[in-house]
Amino acid sequence: MAGGTPAHPGSGPAATLPAVAPRPTLRDVASAAGVHPATASRALNEATRDLVRPATVAKVRAVAKSLGYQVNPIARSLKTSRSETVGVLVPDLTNPLFPPIVRGVEDELGGSGYTVLTANTDNDPARTSANFAAMQARQVDGFIVLTALLEDPLMQDAAERGVPMVLVNRLTERLDVSAVAGDDASGIARTVDHLVELGHRDIAHVAGPLTVSTGVVRERAFRESMRRHGLRDDRVVVTDVYSEAAGRTAMLGLLDRDRPTAVVGGNDLLAIGCYDALEETGLSCPDDVSVTGFNDMPLMSRLRPPLTSVRVPQYELGVEAARLLLDRLSGRTVTPRVVLLPVTLVVRGSTAPPPRVGA
Amino acid sequence: MAGGTPAHPGSGPAATLPAVAPRPTLRDVASAAGVHPATASRALNEATRDLVRPATVAKVRAVAKSLGYQVNPIARSLKTSRSETVGVLVPDLTNPLFPPIVRGVEDELGGSGYTVLTANTDNDPARTSANFAAMQARQVDGFIVLTALLEDPLMQDAAERGVPMVLVNRLTERLDVSAVAGDDASGIARTVDHLVELGHRDIAHVAGPLTVSTGVVRERAFRESMRRHGLRDDRVVVTDVYSEAAGRTAMLGLLDRDRPTAVVGGNDLLAIGCYDALEETGLSCPDDVSVTGFNDMPLMSRLRPPLTSVRVPQYELGVEAARLLLDRLSGRTVTPRVVLLPVTLVVRGSTAPPPRVGA
DNA sequence: TTGTACGCGTTATCAA
DNA sequence: TTGATAACGCGTACAA
Numbered sequence: 001m002a003g004g005t006p007a008h009p010g011s012g013p014a015a016t017l018p019a020v021a022p023r024p025t026l027r028d029v030a031s032a033a034g035v036h037p038a039t040a041s042r043a044l045n046e047a048t049r050d051l052v053r054p055a056t057v058a059k060v061r062a063v064a065k066s067l068g069y070q071v072n073p074i075a076r077s078l079k080t081s082r083s084e085t086v087g088v089l090v091p092d093l094t095n096p097l098f099p100p101i102v103r104g105v106e107d108e109l110g111g112s113g114y115t116v117l118t119a120n121t122d123n124d125p126a127r128t129s130a131n132f133a134a135m136q137a138r139q140v141d142g143f144i145v146l147t148a149l150l151e152d153p154l155m156q157d158a159a160e161r162g163v164p165m166v167l168v169n170r171l172t173e174r175l176d177v178s179a180v181a182g183d184d185a186s187g188i189a190r191t192v193d194h195l196v197e198l199g200h201r202d203i204a205h206v207a208g209p210l211t212v213s214t215g216v217v218r219e220r221a222f223r224e225s226m227r228r229h230g231l232r233d234d235r236v237v238v239t240d241v242y243s244e245a246a247g248r249t250a251m252l253g254l255l256d257r258d259r260p261t262a263v264v265g266g267n268d269l270l271a272i273g274c275y276d277a278l279e280e281t282g283l284s285c286p287d288d289v290s291v292t293g294f295n296d297m298p299l300m301s302r303l304r305p306p307l308t309s310v311r312v313p314q315y316e317l318g319v320e321a322a323r324l325l326l327d328r329l330s331g332r333t334v335t336p337r338v339v340l341l342p343v344t345l346v347v348r349g350s351t352a353p354p355p356r357v358g359a
Numbered sequence: 360m361a362g363g364t365p366a367h368p369g370s371g372p373a374a375t376l377p378a379v380a381p382r383p384t385l386r387d388v389a390s391a392a393g394v395h396p397a398t399a400s401r402a403l404n405e406a407t408r409d410l411v412r413p414a415t416v417a418k419v420r421a422v423a424k425s426l427g428y429q430v431n432p433i434a435r436s437l438k439t440s441r442s443e444t445v446g447v448l449v450p451d452l453t454n455p456l457f458p459p460i461v462r463g464v465e466d467e468l469g470g471s472g473y474t475v476l477t478a479n480t481d482n483d484p485a486r487t488s489a490n491f492a493a494m495q496a497r498q499v500d501g502f503i504v505l506t507a508l509l510e511d512p513l514m515q516d517a518a519e520r521g522v523p524m525v526l527v528n529r530l531t532e533r534l535d536v537s538a539v540a541g542d543d544a545s546g547i548a549r550t551v552d553h554l555v556e557l558g559h560r561d562i563a564h565v566a567g568p569l570t571v572s573t574g575v576v577r578e579r580a581f582r583e584s585m586r587r588h589g590l591r592d593d594r595v596v597v598t599d600v601y602s603e604a605a606g607r608t609a610m611l612g613l614l615d616r617d618r619p620t621a622v623v624g625g626n627d628l629l630a631i632g633c634y635d636a637l638e639e640t641g642l643s644c645p646d647d648v649s650v651t652g653f654n655d656m657p658l659m660s661r662l663r664p665p666l667t668s669v670r671v672p673q674y675e676l677g678v679e680a681a682r683l684l685l686d687r688l689s690g691r692t693v694t695p696r697v698v699l700l701p702v703t704l705v706v707r708g709s710t711a712p713p714p715r716v717g718a
Numbered sequence: 719t720t721g722t723a724c725g726c727g728t729t730a731t732c733a734a
Numbered sequence: 735t736t737g738a739t740a741a742c743g744c745g746t747a748c749a750a
Contacts, residue, residue: 025727036737041729053735070496074436075727078742093462099452106479115497118477120465137429138474298455304663384743395721400745412719434743437726
């Protein structure tokens with residue numbers, strides 16, 4: 001309705017568009033079916049239809065169908081203070097890591113009639129709070145949180161108040177909420193095993209930020225795996241952000257001192273940064289240094305050399321998160337659960353036996 | 360609220376959680392400020408605040424802030440029959456092409472207080488219709504459509520009825536709606552120019568599906584560009600889907616007959632498929648055949664060889680689409696506009712002069 | 719400039 | 735089994 005405030009339908013000049021037929025309301029259905037609106041409501045609602053005589057149900061539903069009636073979710077939400085809507089907080093949709101997860105969430109929730117609200121937080125506290133609040137205002141029934149920042153007071157508070165919430169890829173001991181993540185520790189362990197089997201002894205780790213749980217978990221797993229093999233566990237460089245630039249810088253630092261024969265990247269981007277550093281230094285991967293990644297993003301098999309990485313079932317992560325939330329929303333489950341999905345090491349061309357000593 | 364229906368606040372046993380403080384309503388603010396709810400409403404609303412004495416406005420706003428009042432968008436929507444919500448229909452969030460666009464849309468709309476509903480259609484008619492209907496039911500104020508299928512009867516109908524709608528990357532002559540896209544024709548023209556400058560004369564095109572506008576536009580632009588250079592314009596293979604597999608198959612077909620010295624891919628995935636075909640056939644890119652892509656997806660610079668491709672300003676596409684929609688929603692603009700954003704050819708290692716004849 | 723009164727479309731509660 | 739009534743929280747003609 002561009003501009004203008006038509007006083008009454010049809011009162012304008014004939015030039016106006018063929019007056020958009022206003023959607024029929026519950027009352028329209030009710031009167032057309034010769035019943036009270038309340039009865040129509042009950043007949044139309046799955047949960048209450050057995051309060052109504054089957055014949056009436058049939059009639060109401062028939063009329064509703066013929067009129068093309070659809071409930072107005074807004075009005076319903078106002079009354080029920082639920083919205084059949086779920087908020088998804090994602091740091092940045094542009095990061096290839098997240099779309100599959102979000103897609104999984106949408107597919108699973110959509111199947112149950114839920115609609116998904118997405119917002120990008122950039123891991124920025126202000127944006128996180130603002131989006132979270134906006135979603136709460138819209139009466140979302142629950143949250144799926146991919147965002148790293150668990151410190152957000154609003155979220156903390158909401159979690160404690162029992163707002164349904166599932167964390168993805170972000171574990172936390174402090175919050176008593178459900179979470180789903182890939183089994184990062186095992187992914188790192190397998191990576192280290194693989195490198196050791198190839199003959200590597202001097203293995204370093206370019207770790208992600210220790211402010212997020214993936215960074216912490218993977219770093220800890222690296223150290224443990226190395227110790228398990230009786231190897232030095234202290235060759236770790238911690239970055240402050242998962243990015244190619246950070247990976248490059250970290251790798252250059254490693255190459256400066258006595259260089260390792262293999263590097264376990266905290267994720268694929270860091271690994272790509274390692275590629276850059278090696279290329280700049282005139283070293284070859286995997287001939288001089290083996291490199292591994294984590295997540296196995298799209299196109300990792302197309303890099304030169306193809307990147308050995310840990311494949312995380314991202315789509316399934318999203319699906320599983322949605323399931324946990326649905327369980328919670330339906331009241332079936334109340335106690336938080338933590339689900340770890342298995343990961344697999346995908347071996348490609350970036351890992352090879354270490355160069356022969358003195359060669 | 361797990362179970363339980365507290366009759367009155369505080370009536371339950373002390374065991375219940377510290378009674379979630381119910382969000383303050385307009386009435387709470389009003390009574391705390393000593394004014395009538397209607398006055399509070401006017402004071403809080405930008406559009407009506409000048410109907411209220413400045414002092415009163417100040418008081419109300421102060422009280423609202425101190426109480427942490429936020430309007431209930433649901434109640435407002437019920438009254439205004441707008442939802443401050445926009446639906447985004449995207450084929451598949453998992454396709455690297457789309458996240459930047461969606462991100463742009465969200466950033467721009469979010470800045471104006473709109474919330475974004477996303478749904479994946481997989482370019483499937485049924486899913487498209489279903490999602491479109493669901494969003495309409497939720498009273499979205501408008502749509503941003505990245506989906507290829509323009510034949511959807513619901514969408515056609517909605518467009519004709521004047522439902523605010525902006526198409527991204529999908530042009531159409533049949534529908535009178537706003538659209539924004541990259542200037543594909545010029546992108547292809549520049550690509551062909553580049554190849555001709557390198558010395559290529561025998562250039563083929565692996566075209567995307569002609570059921571979507573990008574496929575059509577790029578194919579047409581290819582032919583025109585070739586004719587402009589006085590070259591054969593009929594070396595075109597049309598694929599039925601934008602995928603690596605389709606690109607590979609198409610390329611194998613081209614190599615079967617007398618092979619071209621350069622191939623213009625309909626998009627990056629098709630180009631990658633061409634890489635595959637060349638590798639299988641023992642040919643080298645760019646030594647034997649040059650290859651180009653379209654879109655310049657992330658990591659294209661990391662392929663071997665790095666892919667020459669046309670960079671499309673995807674994020675800006677999303678931003679611009681959101682702007683068009685906002686203009687429409689605010690009633691500022693009523694006539695549909697079509698915006699073409701400039702694209703740039705990014706030359707990388709996959710294009711080189713053609714092999715010397717008889718070499 | 720502010721207050722009154724009503725309705726947006728639905729569902730919950732009570733009464734019949 | 736159904737009907738009547740109120741209420742969710744807000745915006746807005748209209749009256750004061």
